Amino acid sequence: MALVKRRPLADLEERIGVPVRDKERLERALTHSSLRQGQSGARSYERLEFMGDRVLGLVIAEKLFEMFPRDDEGGLSLRLNTLVSADACAEVADELGLHEFLRHGGDLKRVKGKHTKNIRADLVEALIAAIYLSEGLETTRAFILRVWGDRLVQAGEARQDAKTALQEWAHTRGTQTPRYETVGREGPDHDPVFTVRVSVPDVEPGEGKGRSKRLAEQEAAKAVLLREKIWKDEA
Incomplete structure (x- = not known):
């Protein structure tokens, strides 16, 4: 299997x-497992990905702890999960153009395609590990905060919809996806008001009303988020 040509490392370092x-570790951070062991001295980025994931989580958690002093553990966890998700990491990979530097065996048809989201996310984490192990935490922190800068700002400006936020919070607690149940319907057929109850294991159910089931579900989720202090009234 032929080694696919890519741009030189000097271009990446400048970028x-x-x-x-x-440089050996940086090469490894950009090497996919499709390039077989021993081929051109290839070793894949998988171990580095493990390390980079932890370093990224530490740096982002530290920054969120500083930025949002009023958030409790649940609120911080929601923000953290969004910022270090595969979606966020893949977006960073695209912005940095990391696909241009990837060493692979030629069977990855479109490295920038949606179906390679995990590969692109892994590349970012492996790159972070290579920087950390070579240059130390301070340099790595500066790099992460620079490339995540806009996302960190957005983490403080926008609130997720209540159902999504409640689902992510439930998952951080290791519990099941929230379950919604319509428990009431009032008013005439042309102008009904629905009452929906949401249940999360080991949490008191929440209820909400709305002129559609969807709106009632959002209100029920919001009620739980506010009661559990995941959301603040003024947020």
Whole structure:
């Protein structure tokens, strides 16, 4: 299987603004497992991905702890999960153009396609690990905060819809997806008002009313988020 040509590492270092002294590790961070062991000295990024995931989580958690002093654990966890998700990491990979530097065996048809989201996310995490292991935490922190900058700002400006936020909070607690049940319907057929109850294991159910079931579900989820202090009234 032929090695697919890619851009030189010097271009990447210029793009990310970090000269990485350990070039062997940087090469490994950009090597997909489709390039077989032993081929061109190939070793994949999988171990580095493991390390980078932890470093990214630490840096983002530290920054969120500083930015949102009124958030409790649940609120911070919701923000963290969004910022370090595969979607967020894949977006960063695209912005940095990491697909241009990936070493792979040629069987990845479109490295920038949606079906390769996990690969692109892994590349970012592996790159973070390569920077960390070569240049230390301070340089890595500066890199992460720079490329995540707009996302960190948006984390404080926008609130998710209540159903999504409640589902993510439930998952951070290791519980099942919230269950919604229509428990009431009032008013004439042309102008009904629905009452919906949402249940999360080990949490008191919440109820909400709305002129559609969807709106009532949102209100029920919001009631739980406010009661459990995941959301603030003024947020």
